[in-house]
Amino acid sequence: MRECDERQAGTGARPGTNGRADLADPVLEVTDLDVTFGSGPDAVRAVRGVSYAVRPGEVLGIVGESGSGKSVTSLAVMGLLPPHAHVTGSVRLRGQEILGATEKTLTAFRGKTISMVFQDPLSALTPVYRVGDQIAEAVRIHQKVTGQQAARRAVELLDLVGIPNAAQRAKAFPHEFSGGMRQRAVIAMAIANDPDVILCDEPTTALDVTIQAQVLEVLKRAQRETGAAIVLITHDLGVVAGSVDRVLVMYAGRPVEVGSVDDVYYRVRMPYTMGLLASVPRLDRGGGQPLVPIEGNPPSPSALPPGCPFEPRCPIAVPACAEAEPALEPVGSPGHLAACVRAGEIEAEGWSPAQVYHAGTGGPDEQGPETPPVHLRPVRLPRDERDVVLEVKDLTKHHPLMKGALFRRRVGTVHAVDGISFDIRRMETLGLVGESGCGKTTTLMEILQLTRPQHGTIAVLGHDTARLTARERMAIRRDMQVVFQDPLASLDPRMTVYDIIAEPLRTHGIRDPGPRIRELIRLVGLDAAHAARYPQDFSGGQRQRIGIARALALEPRLLVLDEPVSALDVSIQAGVINLLEDLKNRLGLSYLFVAHDLAVVRHIADRVAVMYLGKIAEIGQVGQVYDAPMHPYTQALLSAIPLPDPGKERSRRRILLEGDLPSPASPPSGCRFRTRCPKFKTLDETDQARCVDEEPQVRRLGEDHGVSCHFAEKLDVV
């Protein structure tokens, strides 16, 4: 989006944007917005005093963790909150007050002057109407056109947002679209009437990274076409860094820091923002340094502390913080505001996030700002000398595709996993990454089943799973445990934490598990006194810790982790990642870490395997794969991930992939990636024929670095 501003301003420099934006009147002005749900002592104050203004062509990013009130703010602006929400303050759209306006006024504005893109594209479209009709409906609400004209306009819009073969696809129903295509359709609907403001509520959160990059590109194009102001609400600091002009950081329903994207990222003045930036795993930085989690949990919006809501978690809190909530006041450069009593001090001393978060409560000076973090890494033997904990060779899993109710017959095969090989050594973490549908979860389930795979072999701790007796299988289960993605769904809500952790112990015949359970609860950083509580009494991060404690109960040697942190907020996620790292080193564990977040994997894994459509595209040591990826898919994947660093984001080149993942029921011949491969397009015909006809195998290129591409070539994309 910045890109287009630059283009309009005619130069590569940014002053053009600012100069123009300052001249124009704000198109949307929100002042002192308060949203309260319910009344009396139980009232939930979801939003407290949010003010912002956006000018034409400007992109404002609103960042915050779940429960910070960022989505409620945008719904309040649209007037779409349920009736029991009590909204006060002012929302002026092109100078006209729309808060509390009649439905007639609101409907005239909605979709015409201000439109919205929602988070979950899968449920944002009415399932029973054709996509084209739904877009045409948006056109016809505000423009006096015939049905045919509206249908034509819908096709144009679909074409604009990059739906191939738009005229035909307009006749499809939403369930026939992939997630990325549905989000494009929602964007088409949002820009149908040339709005002045587009509110985007986590528009890419539900999408894979390569699709996210496509959709962000579409948003940029949409803004170019309409010249609209955009309010981009997200929790992803990377997306914000690369796409917005100004940032508003929210915490506990309140803005705590506002400023230009450079000010907020490089001259942070609020400890919460600092914590957010320090807790994000970075794609451009290797492991070795533990992440900096923010201690504790966000306060409940129905029981806010009297002073600064961040005070209980703040590493540099002083007594004054607990007395009154600090106002949002200017700091440093113009337009940069922060709500912190020590903002001036931070500014004067020039404290960096790392300094603030490694210091004691008295302030960074106490221990000296330059104290390096003490991180103990145990001495490990070279890889070849460590035992193999898990060995997977040529693993294949095909699901039959059946049809018919009375006479079922096989009509095809879903190639979920198609011959993958890897091994994990003791005290090693292998990250298995890929987009949804690439087969990473299937791989994991095949390993967990401990039975003979359809094809290939799985050996856990040297035992071939195809030759296990029931008794041996039970014994091996002790050594291999699993942690699931959704910490709430994987814990029985009717069992106490004690019972949850005791279950594996009792199953394996351990009497009197009490002392071990208390030890485990302490091991994962929880209070043993909470053992009698139920999972719902804990926060997301704590629940995941309970899941980890359960997995560790039997002292396993291999832990299989299925997206263990993807459901958690960044500040919480950092704590769980550090815990996993710490446990690995202390207990000598090995991890198979399945994730879609490549930054997390870079941080935690020693080796990484990138999967695409049931095949391994690239495998090797984390540093080598991330710093010099050789497979075009890995390159695209890495380049698609936004970095939480505005400067780097501006200079980065993004490799955009076209289209969606092909169906695993009919994978392309030869190299499976060739249909979307940017490299394939640059090859001459004989080379292309090789990609089409010959399936590339994983070739070893360099020390511990394998790539399955005929034309692999190093490229720095991070």
Added chain:
Amino acid sequence: MAGFLLRRLLNYLVLIVVATSLAYMLAAGALDPRSNYEGRNPPIPQAVIDARLTELNLNDRTPLFDRYLTWAGGVVHGDFGKTVAGGSVGEDLGRRAGVTLRLITIGLILGSVTGVFVGAYAAVKQYGVFDRLSTGASFVVLAVPTVVLANILIIAGVWFNGLVGAQVFLVSGEATPGLQGGFATQAADRLQHLILPTLSLSLGLIAVYSRYQRNMMLDVLGADFIRTAMAKGLRRRTALTRHALRTALIPAVTYFAFTFGSLLVGTTFTEKIFGWHGMGEQLVNSISTNDVNTVAAISCFAAFAVLAASLASDVLHAVLDPRVRVG
């Protein structure tokens, strides 16, 4: 789609054959037509009874399977055999099916449509006065057996007639026998007969449908696509009818087809109490008169009705919901 329906149809044919055969076996095994003739005064000679029973294919001295084959042979040619009185089962039931159809059509449509709207409105105004009232009323109606409800209606109708001093509600039969007059008089008479039984049928349906639709609607009301529709600029009312109700209606419509099938033979009480000579009434009568052939024929008809309705509900579902259209 056509292939899918054809396969379903085949499936259902097999099911009808199985269900009907089992019903025949059960009826022929359990009912005792011989007792209709025995113990009479003067006693009927054994040979005469046997001859009569054999003629009707009801003789329990013939092996069950042989009787079944004879019966099934007839059914294949569209002949459901004879009643114990010697009349044709097919003709009798044909007439009665018409009566039942006239009774339930209006009741069913009225009941389901009203129920859907009551439920949808209650969901939109969740926890409002209307929602609470309709919920309470639904549970009261659901808790009262049809027998009681129908009799309450009759008492209320008679009381009302007495109050206004005219026969507004007629409580027995389908039409007044021997009534003279033109079309208008005949139609008015039929209507007067129809109101109370229709009400007794539809009240129960309204109760069921409103609960059902309320839940479906509540599921949909929180859906993101309603928010999208309103963000486009649709009024709340339009978004609710065009997007929410349309989507939430799918299960109700399929359920409608199913109710229709089961009501064809399921209105026993209403028919009995209001003196309509329909299928349900006949089912009860035929069991008490040991009429094996009629019981089997009604079972066959019931199986057919339920499966035809279920096929119709499949078709409707596919028409309404693009997500299930496959193959």
